[in-house]
Amino acid sequence: MTNVAILGYGVVGSGVSEVIRRNRENIRIKAGDEISVKYILDIRDFPDSPDRDLIVFDPDVIFNDPEVSIVVETIGGTGAAYEFTMRALKSRKHVVTSNKELVAAYGPELLQTARENGVNYLFEASVGGGIPIIRPLNQCLAANEISSITGILNGTTNYILTQMKKKGEDYTNALREAQKNGYAEANPAADIDGFDACRKIAILSSIAYNEFVDYRGIYTEGIKNITIEDMVYADEMGAVIKLVALSRRENDRIFARVSPVVLPKSSPLANVEDEFNAIVVKGDAVGDAMFYGRGAGKLPTASAVVADIIDIVRHPGDIGRNNWVRNGNNNLVDIDDTETRMFVRMKAKDPSRAKEMAQNAFGGVEFVRTGKINDENEIAFTTENMKEGRFKRILSDVRNSEAISDITSVLRIFEEK
Amino acid sequence: MTNVAILGYGVVGSGVSEVIRRNRENIRIKAGDEISVKYILDIRDFPDSPDRDLIVFDPDVIFNDPEVSIVVETIGGTGAAYEFTMRALKSRKHVVTSNKELVAAYGPELLQTARENGVNYLFEASVGGGIPIIRPLNQCLAANEISSITGILNGTTNYILTQMKKKGEDYTNALREAQKNGYAEANPAADIDGFDACRKIAILSSIAYNEFVDYRGIYTEGIKNITIEDMVYADEMGAVIKLVALSRRENDRIFARVSPVVLPKSSPLANVEDEFNAIVVKGDAVGDAMFYGRGAGKLPTASAVVADIIDIVRHPGDIGRNNWVRNGNNNLVDIDDTETRMFVRMKAKDPSRAKEMAQNAFGGVEFVRTGKINDENEIAFTTENMKEGRFKRILSDVRNSEAISDITSVLRIFEEK
Numbered sequence: 102m103t104n105v106a107i108l109g110y111g112v113v114g115s116g117v118s119e120v121i122r123r124n125r126e127n128i129r130i131k132a133g134d135e136i137s138v139k140y141i142l143d144i145r146d147f148p149d150s151p152d153r154d155l156i157v158f159d160p161d162v163i164f165n166d167p168e169v170s171i172v173v174e175t176i177g178g179t180g181a182a183y184e185f186t187m188r189a190l191k192s193r194k195h196v197v198t199s200n201k202e203l204v205a206a207y208g209p210e211l212l213q214t215a216r217e218n219g220v221n222y223l224f225e226a227s228v229g230g231g232i233p234i235i236r237p238l239n240q241c242l243a244a245n246e247i248s249s250i251t252g253i254l255n256g257t258t259n260y261i262l263t264q265m266k267k268k269g270e271d272y273t274n275a276l277r278e279a280q281k282n283g284y285a286e287a288n289p290a291a292d293i294d295g296f297d298a299c300r301k302i303a304i305l306s307s308i309a310y311n312e313f314v315d316y317r318g319i320y321t322e323g324i325k326n327i328t329i330e331d332m333v334y335a336d337e338m339g340a341v342i343k344l345v346a347l348s349r350r351e352n353d354r355i356f357a358r359v360s361p362v363v364l365p366k367s368s369p370l371a372n373v374e375d376e377f378n379a380i381v382v383k384g385d386a387v388g389d390a391m392f393y394g395r396g397a398g399k400l401p402t403a404s405a406v407v408a409d410i411i412d413i414v415r416h417p418g419d420i421g422r423n424n425w426v427r428n429g430n431n432n433l434v435d436i437d438d439t440e441t442r443m444f445v446r447m448k449a450k451d452p453s454r455a456k457e458m459a460q461n462a463f464g465g466v467e468f469v470r471t472g473k474i475n476d477e478n479e480i481a482f483t484t485e486n487m488k489e490g491r492f493k494r495i496l497s498d499v500r501n502s503e504a505i506s507d508i509t510s511v512l513r514i515f516e517e518k
Numbered sequence: 519m520t521n522v523a524i525l526g527y528g529v530v531g532s533g534v535s536e537v538i539r540r541n542r543e544n545i546r547i548k549a550g551d552e553i554s555v556k557y558i559l560d561i562r563d564f565p566d567s568p569d570r571d572l573i574v575f576d577p578d579v580i581f582n583d584p585e586v587s588i589v590v591e592t593i594g595g596t597g598a599a600y601e602f603t604m605r606a607l608k609s610r611k612h613v614v615t616s617n618k619e620l621v622a623a624y625g626p627e628l629l630q631t632a633r634e635n636g637v638n639y640l641f642e643a644s645v646g647g648g649i650p651i652i653r654p655l656n657q658c659l660a661a662n663e664i665s666s667i668t669g670i671l672n673g674t675t676n677y678i679l680t681q682m683k684k685k686g687e688d689y690t691n692a693l694r695e696a697q698k699n700g701y702a703e704a705n706p707a708a709d710i711d712g713f714d715a716c717r718k719i720a721i722l723s724s725i726a727y728n729e730f731v732d733y734r735g736i737y738t739e740g741i742k743n744i745t746i747e748d749m750v751y752a753d754e755m756g757a758v759i760k761l762v763a764l765s766r767r768e769n770d771r772i773f774a775r776v777s778p779v780v781l782p783k784s785s786p787l788a789n790v791e792d793e794f795n796a797i798v799v800k801g802d803a804v805g806d807a808m809f810y811g812r813g814a815g816k817l818p819t820a821s822a823v824v825a826d827i828i829d830i831v832r833h834p835g836d837i838g839r840n841n842w843v844r845n846g847n848n849n850l851v852d853i854d855d856t857e858t859r860m861f862v863r864m865k866a867k868d869p870s871r872a873k874e875m876a877q878n879a880f881g882g883v884e885f886v887r888t889g890k891i892n893d894e895n896e897i898a899f900t901t902e903n904m905k906e907g908r909f910k911r912i913l914s915d916v917r918n919s920e921a922i923s924d925i926t927s928v929l930r931i932f933e934e935k
Contacts, residue, residue, distance in 0.1 A: 237658070
């Protein structure tokens with residue numbers, strides 16, 4: 102019998118307890134041992150919960166009990182979660198978490214502490230909810246040199262963008278509906294500004310490239326400025342607009358970015374709709390492999406947490422799978438030094454002069470027209486591939502031109518490399 | 519240092535050697551030990567190969583060498599492959615294979631022999647080529663009760679169906695092109711008749727439901743009879759035609775089937791084109807998770823073989839993950855007792871009488887019309903959900919009706935359960 106303690110009886114924590122209870126027999130077969138929840142730490146009590154008798158308020162009960170070999174941290178954030186995780190590891194208890202903030206911020210320290218104490222720190226549930234992605238990267242694709250990871254890693258923003266596209270709703274209404282349906286939180290900043298996806302791509306990159314990628318160095322842009330008109334243009338170009346997190350190995354450095362992109366419909370990520378997530382991994386042997394499913398939610402996330410628990414029960418001695426060393430941000434390529442094609446929309450005072458000016462300034466632009474937007478002063482075009490730094494300098498010149506009254510949208514165009 | 523021997527230097531065997539050589543350092547990090555190929559068994563020699571010095575003709579060299587701890591079987595088939603696998607396991611060497619015929623036919627015996635000898639028999643590469651699917655089922659989704667598996671498991675047939683749809687080529691030409699481009703073998707029967715997909719769904723089902731599913735009991739139908747006209751009708755119904763392998767838990771039995779189906783475009787499998795494979799797994803906690811990638815090919819398949827090798831190096835003591843007991847075919851539901859909607863096309867001598875007759879015979883059919891097929895005598899309709907046995911009895915009555923001259927197509931309609 103393996104005894105587990107859960108820290109934090111919120112959505113994920115209660116889901117973990119539910120999955121362990123519901124699928125006890127199947128889990129016993131897969132783990133080779135029975136798994137049981139002995140304690141749940143919370144500051145609230147839950148008189149109506151089936152787990153009410155397991156609730157404890159004193160963390161020492163857990164850390165001092167030698168029968169508890171695995172601790173599940175589902176508190177979230179980097180405060181108590183950090184402190185309790187450290188204490189659990191130093192008490193030589195394995196820790197499993199769904200807490201992407203903590204892994205992205207303190208992964209190197211926590212992994213080192215785990216190694217020093219002969220235990221594991223596993224976090225499959227921190228990325229992609231129930232979608233198996235971290236174990237596949239670490240194990241199933243272990244024979245590959247991974248060259249890139251591209252993902253729709255945030256369900257909230259994907260749900261909002263899908264609603265906008267399908268129903269023609271503007272961003273504000275789509276966000277409100279997402280909040281009403283439980284796909285967005287009351288304070289949705291972490292999702293819509295791209296911070297959540299940023300932490301996730303940092304974690305995946307650290308695993309794929311065998312070196313710690315600090316999320317604080319990753320260029321991150323959210324979806325607040327996306328409009329229905331942008332989507333109409335994207336459709337005209339045979340594309341959709343998605344919030345895409347990507348990272349690529351470029352020589353001995355890493356390029357990572359989170360931003361909305363114009364994504365060709367031929368991309369397997371273009372069909373990922375609603376709250377679903379998907380991750381495409383490119384390896385030198387496997388080619389493209391894609392993993393798709395629900396990126397959040399109580400039971401999907403709990404499913405991933407319990408998979409980590411089962412892994413530890415089967416392989417208690419397999420520690421030190423990840424060895425992240427903090428090295429500053431200097432393994433990341435500066436966004437200005439990365440290349441992309443851009444999509445630009447602007448309002449012109451003098452459309453024909455504005456077009457000529459854009460053509461001259463950027464060189465080789467392609468104009469995009471759509472019959473669905475009837476505004477003589479609207480100009481839209483795509484540039485050729487160029488360094489972002491150069492693009493910005495040219496754009497700032499263009500912005501000052503008298504032929505232009507406003508630059509409405511600037512969006513990166515996603516291209517396979 | 520872990521020494522590996524490869525049996526059979528064909529496409530996959532040489533790929534395994536190539537991947538181990540090329541990604542030596544990355545593999546060492548992931549496995550925690552260096553992995554090296556010591557011998558390659560073949561009856562040919564390969565004077566121009568970088569592996570020429572490793573070739574041996576005598577299997578005893580391998581089985582008697584205590585330094586070889588892992589044997590890779592990439593011979594294929596169930597003859598020498600069976601004999602050598604048994605000998606390797608009895609020599610207490612772990613065996614890794616890509617050989618789906620052998621796993622599907624002798625899985626229970628080989629797994630038992632492995633257990634008895636304290637070693638592992640792993641076969642990630644037997645299904646889905648490089649797509650991680652067996653390890654995810656066994657480990658990542660271990661906390662779930664799996665209720666169904668649905669997959670496009672054969673790249674050859676998917677390539678042919680995609681060519682037919684995109685280029686309007688008939689089956690014979692599309693097959694010829696697939697052969698020319700290396701996507702179909704000279705003797706393509708195993709692929710186009712569905713046998714390959716059948717073995718793969720049998721293997722996946724055995725893992726997902728923790729009991730051996732014998733492929734010989736699975737209803738299997740290939741794609742030979744699919745026509746462009748069927749695809750035109752499918753398109754009219756907002757669907758595509760795909761060869762889908764599926765299995766579902768139905769109470770204490772298992773329903774498994776391989777057949778072409780009319781698949782709604784809203785299904786994530788509908789967008790899987792060309793030679794790609796994809797597998798959707800439905801679990802009670804995770805919901806739907808999809809795995810997508812190249813289902814065949816030298817390096818993708820080798821990538822999966824090497825992942826199994828790395829797993830064994832990391833977890834030499836983790837044996838007995840699968841425990842399959844041969845129990846006859848009686849855990850499978852008879853195809854006649856399974857329910858489905860059907861799509862039927864027929865040529866009528868008297869169209870209005872034929873329609874009335876179909877309506878009366880099947881009850882509640884919906885007629886499908888397409889402007890692209892101008893044949894007054896053509897009638898197409900879909901039935902309601904009904905047992906296949908009942909459908910067949912009614913269809914045989916209809917076939918004998920004087921109003922009908924021929925039944926052109928009968929296709930199952932895929933519906934989510």
